[in-house]
Amino acid sequence: MVQNSMERKESMVVGAAVALVVYTLALSMLSPVMSAIQASKALSNSGSVKGVGVGVYWNQACTNATSSINWGNLDPGSNVNRTIYIRNEGNTAATLSMTTSNWNPATASSYMTLNWNYGGQTLSVNQVVQVKLTLSVSSSVTGITSFSFDITITASG
Numbered sequence: 001m002v003q004n005s006m007e008r009k010e011s012m013v014v015g016a017a018v019a020l021v022v023y024t025l026a027l028s029m030l031s032p033v034m035s036a037i038q039a040s041k042a043l044s045n046s047g048s049v050k051g052v053g054v055g056v057y058w059n060q061a062c063t064n065a066t067s068s069i070n071w072g073n074l075d076p077g078s079n080v081n082r083t084i085y086i087r088n089e090g091n092t093a094a095t096l097s098m099t100t101s102n103w104n105p106a107t108a109s110s111y112m113t114l115n116w117n118y119g120g121q122t123l124s125v126n127q128v129v130q131v132k133l134t135l136s137v138s139s140s141v142t143g144i145t146s147f148s149f150d151i152t153i154t155a156s157g
Helices: 001-041
Strands: 043-054 054-057 077-087 097-105 111-118 130-136 144-157
Touching: 043 097, 054 144, 097 111
Parallel strands: 043 144
Antiparallel strands: 043 054, 054 077, 077 130, 097 144, 111 130
């Protein structure tokens, strides 16, 4: 009788140990899956682009003007490129500058950066330059499911 009781206790201890091992293995397999699900959450967006003294176009012939850029669905840690064409529509030679504003939500600007490959060259009147805009999203972005912001490209000179 004492031996049966001892065997039952041993069996319960072994069963508990096996359950603990199975539980630990299950958690270790699910953690990467859950991280991947959370990390692949796409961000949707909308926004505008405005030219001051310049026209902003989708094509080099400057026949397809744009007032907005659709960045698509963005994943944390991603970079998205969009090519635009900028024409100096003023009456003097000019250089360009770019600013962003009206980030919504405001915290989006802490997780996203907009850069361009414009080299600072002077544009003569009606000259067109091809520019690549790159929106970079931090891999640590949290709490944002959609965003918007405005881009202003200004001619000076």
